[in-house]
Each structure stands twice: as C-alpha cells, then as structure tokens.
Amino acid sequence: MQAIYFKEHGGLDKLKYGRRSRPEPGPGWVRIALRASALNHLDLFVLGGLPGVPINLPHVGGADGVGTIDAVGQGVVGVEVDEPVVFDPGISCGDCEFCLRGEHSLCIRFGLVGEHCEGTFAEYAVVPASGLAAKPSHLNWEEAAAFPLTFITSWRMLVSRGCLGPGETVLIHGIGGGVALACLQIAKAMGARVYVTSSSASKLERALELGADAAFESGSEVVKDVRKATQKRGVDLVVDSVGAATWSQSIRSAAKGGRIVTCGATSGPNPEEEVRLVFWNQLTILGSTMGSRSDWRRMVEFLCVAELRPVVDSVLDLEQGADAYRRLQDGAQFGKIVLRNSA
Numbered sequence: 555m556q557a558i559y560f561k562e563h564g565g566l567d568k569l570k571y572g573r574r575s576r577p578e579p580g581p582g583w584v585r586i587a588l589r590a591s592a593l594n595h596l597d598l599f600v601l602g603g604l605p606g607v608p609i610n611l612p613h614v615g616g617a618d619g620v621g622t623i624d625a626v627g628q629g630v631v632g633v634e635v636d637e638p639v640v641f642d643p644g645i646s647c648g649d650c651e652f653c654l655r656g657e658h659s660l661c662i663r664f665g666l667v668g669e670h671c672e673g674t675f676a677e678y679a680v681v682p683a684s685g686l687a688a689k690p691s692h693l694n695w696e697e698a699a700a701f702p703l704t705f706i707t708s709w710r711m712l713v714s715r716g717c718l719g720p721g722e723t724v725l726i727h728g729i730g731g732g733v734a735l736a737c738l739q740i741a742k743a744m745g746a747r748v749y750v751t752s753s754s755a756s757k758l759e760r761a762l763e764l765g766a767d768a769a770f771e772s773g774s775e776v777v778k779d780v781r782k783a784t785q786k787r788g789v790d791l792v793v794d795s796v797g798a799a800t801w802s803q804s805i806r807s808a809a810k811g812g813r814i815v816t817c818g819a820t821s822g823p824n825p826e827e828e829v830r831l832v833f834w835n836q837l838t839i840l841g842s843t844m845g846s847r848s849d850w851r852r853m854v855e856f857l858c859v860a861e862l863r864p865v866v867d868s869v870l871d872l873e874q875g876a877d878a879y880r881r882l883q884d885g886a887q888f889g890k891i892v893l894r895n896s897a
C-alpha cells in the first residue's frame with residue numbers, strides 16, 4: 555500500500571511517500587480501507603520524536619481516519635466488511651484498574667493510533683474494534699476524518715471533566731486549532747455562552763461566524779475583555795490548550811469557583827502559577843486527555859443529533875502529506891487539514 559512514513563525522527567524532510575506493507579489485524583482489531591485521514595499536532599510531535607515514547611521505525615503517523623471495514627481480526631463480532639466506519643484513536647488494555655473503571659484514557663498502557671502503532675496516513679490501517687462507530691451519515695468522507703480526535707478530546711474537556719451546564723460561560727484560547735474549534739461548536743450546541751481568543755483577526759472573525767458570542771485578541775488585554783463581557787464576574791469554564799502563554803489569563807478570567815481545563819501546552823509547559831488566586835477564588839484545575847469509550851460513544855451520538863460538522867481547513871491528496879504537515883507546522887490553518895485517498 556502507499557503511505558506517508560518516516561525512517562528516522564526529525565523535520566519535515568524525513569517524510570516520504572512510498573510503499574509500505576499492508577498491516578494485518580490482530581485479535582480484537584480490524585483493518586480499514588481508508589478514504590481520508592486528518593492531521594493533529596500529535597503527528598508533528600511523533601515525527602520529531604517524543605522523549606520516553608519509543609516508536610518503531612519506519613513509522614506511519616496519523617490518528618484520525620475514516621473508511622470501510624476491509625478485514626476483521628480473530629474474535630471480532632458484529633462488524634461487517636465494507637461497512638463505513640470511524641474509530642476512537644485511543645488504545646487501551648481493557649484490563650487494568652482504570653480500564654475496568656471505564657476510564658480508558660487513564661489506562662496504564664494507554665496509547666494512540668499513529669503513535670503506539672502505525673497510523674492512518676496510508677491506504678489501510680488497523681484499529682481496535684472496540685472503538686468503532688458508524689460513519690455519521692450527515693458528514694462526507696473528509697469531514698468524517700476530521701472530527702474523532704479533536705471532538706473526543708473536547709467532549710471530555712467540556713462535559714466529562716468540565717461539567718459544562720446550559721447557560722454557563724466558557725473562554726476558549728487559541729481559536730483556529732482543531733480542539734478549540736470543536737470546543738466552540740460543542741459548547742454552543744450545549745447552550746453555553748462562548749468567548750474565544752486568537753492573535754489573528756481573521757480567525758476571530760470566522761469564530762464569530764461559527765457562533766462565538768465574543769472574540770478577543772490574544773494578549774494581556776484578554777482578562778480585561780472577559781471581565782467587561784461578564785460584568786466583572788469572569789467565566790465558569792476556561793479551556794486552555796495553549797499553556798505558558800495563556801495560563802495566567804486563564805486563572806484571572808475564571809469566575810469565583812470557576813474551572814480551568816487543560817489538554818495541552820502548545821506554547822510551553824511551564825507557566826507562572828498564581829497560587830493565591832487559585833485558593834482565594836476556589837478554582838478547580840482539571841487535566842484532560844482524549845476520552846473513554848463511553849465519552850467516544852456519547853460524543854458521536856451528540857455530533858449526529860446536533861448535526862455538528864467539523865471545520866475543514868484544507869483537503870490534500872495523500873501523496874501531498876508533507877505539504878499537509880508543513881501547513882500544520884506553520885499554524886496558519888483554521889480547522890482540520892485532511893488527506894484524501896483516491897477511491
């Protein structure tokens with residue numbers, strides 16, 4: 555099969571387009587003939603090499619994908635060949651303390667498709683059958699490839715961890731990235747009031763078109779803007795995946811008793827923490843990573859009922875994979891960068 559792969563870690567020059575052997579599904583796994591895949595920041599980290607995360611080389615990246623069932627591993631039931639499917643990119647062992655509790659993203663052996671095994675930037679990929687879901691019928695192939703990782707991450711942040719309630723106020727930093735946009739769409743569909751930040755005027759404008767209630771330019775004025783928009787109260791929930799650059803604003807933008815949920819630190823992992831504000835305002839700081847299989851099922855159901863469509867920035871052919879990585883690295887995208895396979 556054709557794939558985008560790399561033989562050693564490094565920059566974009568390490569990416570190759572060429573032949574790789576087609577993966578075989580082990581017990582409990584299925585093989586998908588992929589129609590489309592989508593990029594995540596994770597793919598850049600995996601290409602560059604992650605400390606403490608050994609990756610077998612050569613490697614095919616890609617956590618998100620959609621296609622039809624092509625082959626079924628031993629013990630898999632209730633799955634039909636040729637069925638159009640999406641899948642939860644999370645891989646969990648199923649029998650550790652946390653899996654037994656239903657908290658699959660806390661699994662002591664937790665991994666991701668495209669990180670701990672070969673991924674979706676290829677014509678075929680193998681994935682765990684336990685994470686399959688029918689392809690949402692209101693989405694085309696490119697849209698269906700674009701939602702799984704960012705929407706399960708966002709669902710867990712807002713709903714399972716952040717306990718977002720109707721009518722609450724949410725601040726989302728760095729609108730334009732996949733997770734931030736998915737959070738905006740889910741939070742609006744849940745009836746929340748949503749404020750967003752970005753350093754790009756055009757991204758702020760597009761977020762307003764997508765339903766954001768107000769859009770603020772990134773920087774030191776954000777706290778003032780939030781306080782003004784909320785009659786000095788602050789927001790109930792802050793979604794921060796930016797880290798060092800926004801953390802202090804997040805702490806200062808939260809209402810008394812507010813929650814701050816983080817799933818990443820794209821600007822750096824070591825912000826200055828204002829502990830006094832955390833205890834005095836009785837803030838709750840929540841970490842979140844991917845989601846459980848239950849989060850996945852509820853999120854897919856919600857996406858279908860609310861007819862949410864992930865924002866697709868651009869669609870490239872699989873062989874243009876290196877250009878897609880470059881677009882993500884440059885950070886100019888608004889929404890997901892999708893790779894399309896020829897049918």
Ligand SMILES: [Zn+2]
Nearest residue numbers: 647650653661
């Ligand atoms: Zn486990």
